[in-house]
Amino acid sequence: MHNLKKLVWALLIVPVIGFAQVSEYQLENGLKLLVKPDNRAPVVVSQIWYKVGSSYEHNGITGISHILEHMMFKGTENLGPNEFSQIIAENGGSQNAFTGRDYTAYFQTLEKDRLEISFRLEAERMRKLIIDDAELLKEREVVAEERRMRTDDNPRSLLREAMNAMAFMNSPYHHPVIGWMNDINHYDPEDLREWYQMWYAPNNATVVVVGDVEPDEVYQLAQQYFGPLAPEQLATVKPQVEVPQRGLRTLQLKAPAELPYLMMGWKVPVVTTAEEEWEPYALDVLAGILDGGASSRFSRELVRGQQVAAGVSAYNSAFSRLDDIFTIAATPAQGKTVEDVKQAVFAQIDKVKTEPVTETELQRVKTQVIASSVYQLDSVFYQAMQLGMLETVGLDWRLVDSYPDKISAITAEQVQQVAEKYFIEDGLTIAELIPVATDNAPPRPTSGDPHAR
């Protein structure tokens, strides 16, 4: 039950070439099924992806997709609280779930003969969940603890949260996936029941199975267990297109910390929104030029050459559902300041805007993408993640196969063009963590309201 932002970031940097064929099916009730055989080991991973996450939420109920994910383990018409987990455990399975901005997904990994258990249980909780009032009150406390651990007591997470809230004014990427603490403390059972009713239906779900299986047998199983479920009249998702940014946005955040930290984010299009189809791929290549391995520009020039940063990273999120930001984050080296790092990063940005990247660098990034696409086939879980994620953000899962080709087609001129077009001050948000000494800071009040119940 994680919000696996980190994993997702890693995922987006380097998608895959597929060796095995994917079989695609759709049940009459709208449920989509993707099956990819991989017989290297006698295991199967089964994932179910719902098109709902924090980017579907509005103020006041932020994080409701995430707590609903927790409640999905708390009992159905035919399963007691935690019984889902007990059954999977007794069958030697490993299982969990994660919520992101654009999806909520549940997964089990099992011996290949036990896929039926996964389908039976997932079909049950897709339509027969029970939101028990007392269980919800307890789970609100668990989620509040999760938020304290992941965000409130982690200065860099706090900064990232504040940066998203500033960079996105009306886009729902403004909200943190886990929700604001005050919203967490005030979910009602009825809020969750409505949310569940609205989104948990076969016509809003994709089941992905990767492992030592026969696609048609998996399809039969899916028909048996998911086939009888009734579809739902789904709500229309409003576009919520971010308003144009008109000028630099900066923020400072003070928190108990020892190290300053800098984050910079530029508004960029993604594959689902790009008017020029190649642009998000050129931005991916640019991220590779800046931060793809120890030979990248950031490692070579900022960490080793100028020694201005202890660490510096660049991320592009090409596969988000809505327009996103290209993020650079940096920790100043010993004796250097956030300002020093910022100027060094700007100099690097100027360079990619004014000079084409070299053919050697470009080729290196392309080679890395192709190699990674092979390495990622080592994990059945990861293969399933890529298929499910693409399908759920509204893209074609075949992009898994065509991604290396899209990257290979990018030219040095295109990399320069996206840098010029998007790395502009009017699209930039800069966030700075200002450390407050930890040894003499007063104890912070626990966020939220511990006396609420």
Added chain:
Amino acid sequence: MLVKFIALIAGLLLATSAVASPQIENWQTKNGTQVYFVEAKQLPMLDIRLVFDAGAARDPKGGVALLTSSMLNQGTKNKDTDAIATAFDDVGAEFKSESERDMAVFSLRTLSKGDALQPAIDTFVEVISQPSFPEDSFARLINQMKTSLQGERQSPSAMADRAFYQQLFANHPYAAMPIGTETSVNEINIADLEQFYKQYYVASNAVLVIVGDADKNQAKALAETISASLPAGTKAAALPKVAPLETAQEVRLPYPSSQTTILMGQPGLTRDDADFFPLYVGNHILGGGGLVSIISDEIREKRGLSYSAYSFFRPMREAGPYQFGLQTRNDQAELALEVLQQTLVDFVEQGPTAEQLVAAQKNITGGFALRLDSNSKIADYLAMIGFYNLPLNHLETFNERVDAVTIEQIKAAYKKRVHPQKMVTILVGGEAE
């Protein structure tokens, strides 16, 4: 409906399937390196792990082992840092160094086809056998360690870890963090690294793991090349035994966080411990089995006190920690700690129920295939088997040894080995409101 549903699920439990272990080949190179090889030709890639008995347990001063491992890819006789980075990246190869308390691990993942394999292996061999320990990289990495040490002091869990190991292992080499301290890092010089490298980075102190797209002849040639690039040397000496705790110890570190991070524990298991299986299975029931374990049930499911509450053994060359942990809002830290302690006391006194034991055994044995379902997981297992000198049939016999564990064995092992009244407890956090 409920009855029918459960019956259907129960029926499925009967269908257990036997899972084969990978075919492990083991031999020794001419120069004295133990090699563990599994052929896996389905994907055009190769994984190599070179493991030295050269972790922080061997540190002459804190940070030397870690820094030595980080310096290998910083320069060789013929290549500077940029040239090494480029040599790996140009062929899409991934090189990684890690250094914990027992092991220093060097990993290479490379494509096995085309022009990638040979350059990647050549660079790997050069890096591990001809490091030049350049001055500028040394100064930069020392600075990065200082930054990491600062970063530790803004993380309650990292601060708790350091205090936990310090209290638990006192004068044993396991007490120190691999990254050292501000003081020890300042005292390191390049001669320390050269000396450490010379003593421990030798063929007879290494285990080599190869998994992937190679046949045995290719693996043998590769192993000879890697091993022959190092002097034969001698194996590292035995480590001292870990002393048991004499009394309970509690350390409270004030920190302005909204939660208190709690760690509790005592010395636990060696990799070849006679009580390994009863304690491993027992702990799976108590706190190792995720959301269905007793600790998670008491702390999270019943009381909503923490997002994560767990216990685990970390078996090492000598007795590694038996660790319990959770984080909770400051004003309920005492309550959560009491529940954790009481849960442990009850378990030591009463042991598991028959149902709990069977459920844990089914979970562990039924999940066997999952723990070996990728080349990288197989490579990790081989490194463990090789480094800790476990029998080659460790994986094959694992399930039957788990199934052989009885309630009485768990109770006896917990009574003998686990002492709730003599635990180290660390609390990092703020005062309650």
